[in-house]
Amino acid sequence: MEARATALPTSLLDLVGSTPLVELPRLSPKPSVRLYAKLEGQNPSGSIKDRIAKAMLDAAEASGELQPGRRLLEPTSGNTGIALALAARLRGYPLTCVLPANVTSERRRLLELYGAEIVESPGAEGSNGAVRLAIELAEHEPSFFMPFQYANEANPRAHYEGTGAEIAAALDRVDVLVAGLGTGGTLMGAGERLRESFPDVLVAAAEPLPGDEVMGLRSLDDGYVPPILDVSKLDRKLLVSNAEAVSGLRLLLDREGVFGGVSSGAVVHAALRLADELDDGVIVCVLADGGWKYLSADFWDATDVDTAMGRSVWW
């Protein structure tokens, strides 16, 4: 048998990025507004976080900061942990994830299957609690290496060089970029890259409205703004309730057959709101993951979605 001319990838990490971009004509409210979705759930571990996990490890190895024998530590409510677990396994590092106690069972199970160790932070403190606990653990144990997605410049850079560049190469026009707001990495990096190609592009964040049960901070001083997030670089910042996110998710599934995660539903909801304001244009939605990790959640059949979802952190 003859050898193939093109070399095939030798690692799953070679398949990170270059995700499909698909038009969503059945979702668009008017023919003059074209909606596109970047399907980040097609990354090897199932989410956009594969991009930053790989980029953060590459950068830390290149600088010499990360060497064999160190253990990775990261606060995450799921996707970053799963992405790091895959990358860490292939690169030979053990991983500890600090995870709010109330995340879906799929996320926890996946982390365990990839071999990550899990440390729980109080569910009532949401993601802020995971960040706080991870910082404490890293201070007490110097052998930990914490990539720390919230402050790591490799995070937005992965989206500048990857997500944003891929969208800019695929389309001749982009008027609006919509992505979920978490660390701010996607919006900062992809937003900056798209502004270079399309100077008037509007960069819009879809932001979760957390339930009361996960806002158990003692005071506003316990709040947290990720260092990599510069809100002045966002043109719009739209709050999306859990119920609105789920209605967006259902629309995606019903009209286009795209099975998205909760933040994808929120992005679609925000995109449709912005589409109403446009006479014509091109809107790109970054859909961070698929719906698989949310199947056990009880919102699918709930009559009161906000109550069903209020006790957990979704993105």
Next chain:
Amino acid sequence: MPAVRIPPTLRADVGGARELEAEGSTVAEVIEDLIERYPPLAGQLLQDGELAPFVNVYVGGEDVRTRDGLDTEVRNGDQLILLPAMAGGS
């Protein structure tokens, strides 16, 4: 009259209310009205005359930082939502 949604973190400062009605046609005026009635809120919401870094204010579901900040217009019947800055990012 605009309604203001109060996050759990601030409820102790406003006698436990989840939502309050307030006077004002801008975010600044609404916040001033709240602070006048509930003085402990002053140190929580404002810093050097600006919104404190860890508080987010939304009018019509949009962060006022990407609108006109404290000058953002508030109309009768609008809901103003106060939230602590939370880490996301899964």
